[in-house]
Amino acid sequence: MGVNTATFSIASWNINGMRASADKGLRQWLAQTPAQVVCLQEVRALPEQIPQDLRQPSDWHTAYAPAQRLGYSGVALWARRPWQELRTGLGEPRFDEEGRVQLARFGQLWVVGGYFPNGNGKDRDLSRIPYKLEFYEALRRQLQPLIDAGAPVVVLGDWNTAPYPIDLARPKENEKTSGFRPEEREALQLWLRAGWTDAFRQLHPEASGAYSWWSQRPGVRAKNIGWRIDLALVSPAALPWLVGAAVHPEVLGSDHCPISIELDQRVLQL
16 A cells, blocks of 8 residues: 555554554554554553564654553554654643653644543543543643644544544433543533534544444444544644545454544645
């Protein structure tokens, strides 16, 4: 699968553990993806614990932001070209110790890979919802100076929230479930009202059944009883350059599947 040089392709995937997904589809996907930049979530390993061919794949530049807690969270960035600037974290220890965000600049374009918190605590008690909502707001504040300066910015990752009823198979049954509760959806809507655009919905407003996460209970994925919680949001300056957005449920290896967007490569030279 060749790289389209007319566009700049960015992919995001919650791999649910790099070591676990390595032989379940991650290596095959990496060899075939046309993406120039890949944002990974839930790496769940320190760099030295990752097999060498994935820690530093041939012809890729890599950066890792692991969580302090072993086997938990963590994000990574793979890119076919070097970035001009890389920032890790939000400058707030309570977020940064969980390894949740990387910001990389390619030319004039900022690519942000994020693993947004789940609202569930132990025993699905919803105790992490306040932390989750605070993370949403902290990242939006962190990016606002870039937006004010007119920079093109894209934020990709596992947002852990389905924006609209069309984005999950059973919305009525999940109105009280973390990931589709009103306060979580409102936190996401704050981004959209501030000028950000959901890339997939912009280009596929009526598409149903386009899910990126499925419960690991037997048969659920085969029946496509899923949620679209892996999202790519684009800033006002990036939106005019958006030419493609997709969900890739055919890719196996995790309880999530990859998502991708394509931008006109001229966005890099704005």
